[in-house]
Amino acid sequence: MKKRDRRSFQLSEKQLGYAMVLPSLILIFAVVLWPVAQSFYNSLFDYRLNDPTRSQRMLSSNIDLERYVDNYFYINSQLNNLSNETDDADIQQSIRTIHEGVEEHHSELISDEEINSKVEQIDELLMSFTPVRDSELKYAKIDNDFAEDYRQDLLSYSEELSAIAESSGNEKFQQTADLLHTTSGNILESNFVGFSNYVDYLKDARMWGSLWNTTFFTVVSVSLELAIGLGVALLINRAFKGRGLVRTSILVPWAIPTAVAAMMWGFLYDGQSGIVAHYLSVLNIIPGASWLLSTSSGGMFSIILADVWKTTPYMALLLLAGLQTIPNSLYEAANVDGANKWQQFWKITLPLLKPAILVALLFRTLDAFRVFDLIYVLTGGGPANATESISVYAYKTLFAQQNFGEGSTLSVIVFICVAIISFAYVKIIGSDLFDRGAK
Amino acid sequence: MNKRTGFGFYFFLIIFVFIVMFPFFWVFLTSIKPVGEIFSSYKWFTTNPTLDSYEAALTNRPLLRYMLNSFVVSGVTTVLALTFASFTAYAVTRLPIKGKGLILGLVLASSMFPQIAIISPIFNLVTDLGLRDSYPGLVLPYITITLPLAIWILSTFFKRIPFELDESAKLDGATPFQTFRKVIFPLAAPGVFTTGILVFIAAWNEYLFALTINSDDRWRTIPVGISMYQSQYSIPWGDITAATVIVTIPIVILVLIFQRRIVSGLTSGSVKE
Numbered sequence: 001m002k003k004r005d006r007r008s009f010q011l012s013e014k015q016l017g018y019a020m021v022l023p024s025l026i027l028i029f030a031v032v033l034w035p036v037a038q039s040f041y042n043s044l045f046d047y048r049l050n051d052p053t054r055s056q057r058m059l060s061s062n063i064d065l066e067r068y069v070d071n072y073f074y075i076n077s078q079l080n081n082l083s084n085e086t087d088d089a090d091i092q093q094s095i096r097t098i099h100e101g102v103e104e105h106h107s108e109l110i111s112d113e114e115i116n117s118k119v120e121q122i123d124e125l126l127m128s129f130t131p132v133r134d135s136e137l138k139y140a141k142i143d144n145d146f147a148e149d150y151r152q153d154l155l156s157y158s159e160e161l162s163a164i165a166e167s168s169g170n171e172k173f174q175q176t177a178d179l180l181h182t183t184s185g186n187i188l189e190s191n192f193v194g195f196s197n198y199v200d201y202l203k204d205a206r207m208w209g210s211l212w213n214t215t216f217f218t219v220v221s222v223s224l225e226l227a228i229g230l231g232v233a234l235l236i237n238r239a240f241k242g243r244g245l246v247r248t249s250i251l252v253p254w255a256i257p258t259a260v261a262a263m264m265w266g267f268l269y270d271g272q273s274g275i276v277a278h279y280l281s282v283l284n285i286i287p288g289a290s291w292l293l294s295t296s297s298g299g300m301f302s303i304i305l306a307d308v309w310k311t312t313p314y315m316a317l318l319l320l321a322g323l324q325t326i327p328n329s330l331y332e333a334a335n336v337d338g339a340n341k342w343q344q345f346w347k348i349t350l351p352l353l354k355p356a357i358l359v360a361l362l363f364r365t366l367d368a369f370r371v372f373d374l375i376y377v378l379t380g381g382g383p384a385n386a387t388e389s390i391s392v393y394a395y396k397t398l399f400a401q402q403n404f405g406e407g408s409t410l411s412v413i414v415f416i417c418v419a420i421i422s423f424a425y426v427k428i429i430g431s432d433l434f435d436r437g438a439k
Numbered sequence: 440m441n442k443r444t445g446f447g448f449y450f451f452l453i454i455f456v457f458i459v460m461f462p463f464f465w466v467f468l469t470s471i472k473p474v475g476e477i478f479s480s481y482k483w484f485t486t487n488p489t490l491d492s493y494e495a496a497l498t499n500r501p502l503l504r505y506m507l508n509s510f511v512v513s514g515v516t517t518v519l520a521l522t523f524a525s526f527t528a529y530a531v532t533r534l535p536i537k538g539k540g541l542i543l544g545l546v547l548a549s550s551m552f553p554q555i556a557i558i559s560p561i562f563n564l565v566t567d568l569g570l571r572d573s574y575p576g577l578v579l580p581y582i583t584i585t586l587p588l589a590i591w592i593l594s595t596f597f598k599r600i601p602f603e604l605d606e607s608a609k610l611d612g613a614t615p616f617q618t619f620r621k622v623i624f625p626l627a628a629p630g631v632f633t634t635g636i637l638v639f640i641a642a643w644n645e646y647l648f649a650l651t652i653n654s655d656d657r658w659r660t661i662p663v664g665i666s667m668y669q670s671q672y673s674i675p676w677g678d679i680t681a682a683t684v685i686v687t688i689p690i691v692i693l694v695l696i697f698q699r700r701i702v703s704g705l706t707s708g709s710v711k712e
Contacts (some may be wrong), residue, residue: 016530016534017535017536020526020530021527021531023527024523024524024546024586025542027582030583031579032549032552032557039557039560104591133639165641205681232455236634247698247702248695251702252687253459256644256690257643258644259662259665263665264462265462272476309462317566317702318706319708321702321705366551370554371553372555372646373647376666391553395555398558399562408559408589410555411556411695414555422551
């Protein structure tokens with residue numbers, strides 16, 4: 001603080017203003033905007049954390065030098081030994097051809113000076129049994145055609161040796177064949193796939209299912225919340241005893257973590273000991289106590305009910321604040337003119353409450369569309385993906401399957417949907433929403 | 440509209456409050472039942488109240504550790520987010536800079552970004568920085584999630600302070616930063632405090648980042664820790680209800696004390712003054 005103080009003697013109001021805005025903007029850029037761009041970039045690759053040949057995003061062909069150098073050492077020595085294993089001139093000839101082929105490709109590979117120096121460094125590290133941690137050193141870009149040639153040749157050598165192993169019954173040929181096969185896997189194709197992840201998802205029934213679930217959940221629960229919330233707000237928009245108590249009981253569901261609420265409702269819905277499931281089935285509202293969490297419509301019903309319980313109070317509070325800005329004199333004038341309560345509601349309350357309703361709807365719709373915690377904890381997306389929201393699907397693809405390419409595609413789809421929704425709302429509400437803070 | 444309060448009004452009010460509070464009520468009643476009674480009956484009140492479930496909830500899983508983690512992460516997040524946000528809100532509302540609308544638009548837009556869209560690059564970033572299973576690993580993304588909210592609410596509070604004060608501070612020879620620190624910020628303190636409560640609750644409740652980044656049990660926060668009580672084979676409802684009661688009590692106290700502030704903070708951004 002002191003330091004800033006002294007510096008501010010030289011800062012004009014304007015400069016100070018920019019200096020004060022900067023840290024937040026940098027943070028927002030680094031942790032919100034940049035990651036979104038990264039997600040989009042990731043979605044263009046076949047990028048999987050759990051697959052060593054695809055754990056990097058590669059625009060061109062690459063070679064995993066650490067594994068390659070290690071394997072190359074053994075290929076050399078094994079091929080030398082193999083020629084002593086047989087007296088058959090034909091076999092010796094094909095071993096020689098293979099050896100020459102590998103040598104030729106290898107010398108072409110290290111004719112690149114950068115790769116050559118990397119190979120030497122890695123050689124030294126391998127000698128001392130140190131794993132290569134620096135991915136700059138570990139991977140090298142190579143020409144696409146060369147990569148394809150080398151890989152194909154290694155595979156055909158491997159087949160040739162396999163055939164020899166089969167006919168001669170010598171295990172050692174098979175070992176070398178396997179080694180060559182593995183080595184061909186060290187030459188990595190570019191995993192840039194362009195928009196094909198998107199094309200695949202547009203044909204993916206599970207994606208459309210989850211998108212439908214999310215939309216259905218959003219529309220139904222937000223409508224219910226708006227209707228009930230408005231009713232409650234109209235009800236408590238007056239002076240009465242125990243306001244504080246009511247306000248607290250309204251705020252608690254909003255304030256507790258969604259995951260905790262989901263666990264609570266999981267207990268209330270439980271087919272064996274859940275009280276809500278029990279009462280609803282006794283009252284014949286649901287077909288049976290186990291219906292809630294074990295059928296698709298029951299699962300959706302459960303999620304919507306829990307969400308309505310948790311967020312209606314919040315909606316009611318926002319709308320109540322809007323109601324309190326409507327001047328009472330308007331209702332008095334309407335009374336004088338002989339308008340009944342119903343007319344007053346439609347002609348005064350609703351039009352004047354519209355801005356508050358729209359803002360509340362915007363925030364709630366976006367929140368509902370991003371729903372993750374509630375579904376992930378309460379149903380896990382089940383039964384049979386019937387309650388899986390698009391965020392849950394994206395999370396499972398990203399972190400359960402470790403498939404960052406396809407998972408990022410799904411998260412970009414969520415992003416696009418949210419952008420469309422907010423754009424539509426902002427169009428309706430008007431630029432007023434953005435200006436208000438600056439006024 | 441109808442300002443009369445009669446029997447019908449209280450009747451509906453009591454039903455509403457009862458529905459809202461019933462899950463908590465039932466969870467509390469379950470938490471003091473002996474484990475055998477939880478599964479066998481729908482009886483509301485047990486005749487043998489016991490604290491066994493509480494003991495189990497605290498010993499089977501490190502619940503107190505989860506609470507400590509949540510408390511540290513949310514506390515640090517709140518302090519840092521408020522610092523950055525009050526700078527920005529002050530500059531945007533009271534200093535003559537260009538592009539205010541753009542800055543606030545960017546802030547509002549980034550608060551609408553779905554977290555699932557940023558989780559995987561953040562996961563890679565936090566992993567590369569070696570911050571997984573640590574407090575900073577969560578504080579970093581949390582500051583940024585809560586920053587737009589804090590800037591937005593603080594801006595409305597800063598705007599309510601009369602602009603004549605800046606003028607008179609300037610006349611008295613205060614530098615712009617002194618005006619902020621000694622005049623405006625203290626006057627906005629109630630608003631900053633309100634914002635702080637909301638930021639704290641937002642960080643306390645966050646699930647997706649906590650689930651992904653801190654996967655080691657010792658570093659889990661409350662929401663993730665609670666959701667891990669259920670295992671694949673059995674669901675210990677006794678433990679879960681007791682743990683729920685334990686973690687809900689601090690929130691109930693917080694809400695009881697600060698309800699007016701929370702309401703004013705929640706509604707400040709959505710209603711025109």
